Amino acid sequence: MYNCSVAENGTDLRWRNPAYSAVFGSVMILGLPLNAVSLWILACRHKLHAPSAVFMINLAVSDLLLVISLPPRVYFYATGHWPLGKMACIWITMLFRNNIRSSSIFITFICVDRLLAVVYPLRSRHLRTTTNAWKATAGVWTFVVVWNFPESWSFSRYLNCCTDCKCFEFSKPPWIWLDSLQPVLVLLMLTVNVVCTIMVSATLRKRLSESAKVNNKVNVMLIFIMNLIMFAVFFLPVSLVTFLKSWTSGTPLVCLASVNCCLDPLLYYFSFDGFWKRKEGVDTSIPCE
Template identity: 70%
Template sequence: MCNFNVTENGTELGMRNTAYALVFGSVTTLGLPLNALSLWILLRRHSLKSPNAVFMVNLAVSDLLLVISLPMRVYFYATGTWPLGPMACIWITMLFRNNIRSSSIFITFICVDRLLAVVYPLRSRRVRTSSNAWKSAALVWLFVLLVNIQESVHFSRFLKENNETTCFEFRRCQTSPLRYFQPVLVFTMLAINVVCTALVSWTLHRHLSDSARVDNKVNVMLIFVMNLMMFTVFFLPVSLAVIFKSWRPAFTALICLASVNCCLDPLLYYFSFDGFWRRKEDVDTSLSRQQLNTVQKDHA
């Protein structure tokens, strides 16, 4: 993270830092109870035997890790000082980056799981298991951790070489070897979500009977629309700021915007379990019957 507005006067900088502190404080106040409650409900009331629930539990954990790091950002922007040293700064920065990376992957897993459930309900049963979901989640966390180690080493060297004494706001930019990793990851996950959304929309339009209630389609598609919104509003802008220099003066503001995603993920859990799973059974049953009829006709 870099401070590109070194020429702005102290009053403007103080107002902006106050605004950042208010945003991060609001996200902490709202995001902590929402995600803690969501995680409790997912673990207590929903079976972790479904891959969808497994991915949502991991997504909630990712959001909680982000939320618990935000109070120190509030302190930094409110006071302009950092009392915990460079390593704490590095790992709090990593928690933020982890959230964008792991959340984008878990949201994509949820999207792909919905695609398989709606478009390939029979053929995907062996793939859509809780065991495979837990293995995939473990690989995601291992992958993110390995990236963190490499970035942390480079981050630490940057702080020492440039004699930086503050956190989050540096006088010069980093040139990490993994600079383009996050933008490429976010773009790839977004492309997968777009394809899944298009396929599910086409399948529902083609297979749901005219007698099916309109809100069936709306509740099924709402999850995909929310996923796309997460990427385009929260993940994509801050990732593009890493590439385009013209975006970088607004980098900290985009970080504030990206942090808000952890407050909206609980809506994804609500619509998925309260609306989607009930409707999904009807969709799966309809598609399964159609496929079974096709198989019987082929063997007749």
């Protein structure tokens, strides 16, 4: 059965809405140019010489999709009115939720790629190719799109039975078993990141062979630390709260989660030596001095 009551029993949330609108608006203003410029630099200057560049391009695309979903949210929280209909509400919600899923996977791919480059530099060369990277990213987007179909249908049923519900203001997740998959996915990706971080940290403390030489170990570890922060601060809390409680209860965390798209460009910077410089035939997979 669907709970078709208004979120929080009609509690007056007007004092919160300007804050939500300001956060989403700020993320939109910062996130659009940061990710657009990052996407241009990765695609045009680094020439996809490394698998990490492929994963980062797709991460930037995921963040841009999140950014373009924010103007309707800003309008809704600024005015309290939703003029675009139920289907627009569903797909804008999907864009946000897709960002958490795709970003968590792409960040994990970047983490695993760093692990292979540092810990298994020779044995992983046949795996760490741009072709395999594009195949992996195609699989991620297919997975995300397929996930959208049952979830969108569930949202549609919920909104159709709820005549007085507002967009983004739901009393509880409309399809409980499907909604539980997101925190499971995030926890799984976080576990992989933790394991990779431990293995790379242990490897960097040893004397590396010439094939795995890393001149700037600080940059390498910063990548892993930033990945863990992304999961601990932006992805996991909102996934758990919206599953355990309600979507309205998780709105502050939704605001916080949207900030991740403004911080991802830092990940690109620390992942490549001379991020702003054009790379011609150089493997930029491991940061160098």
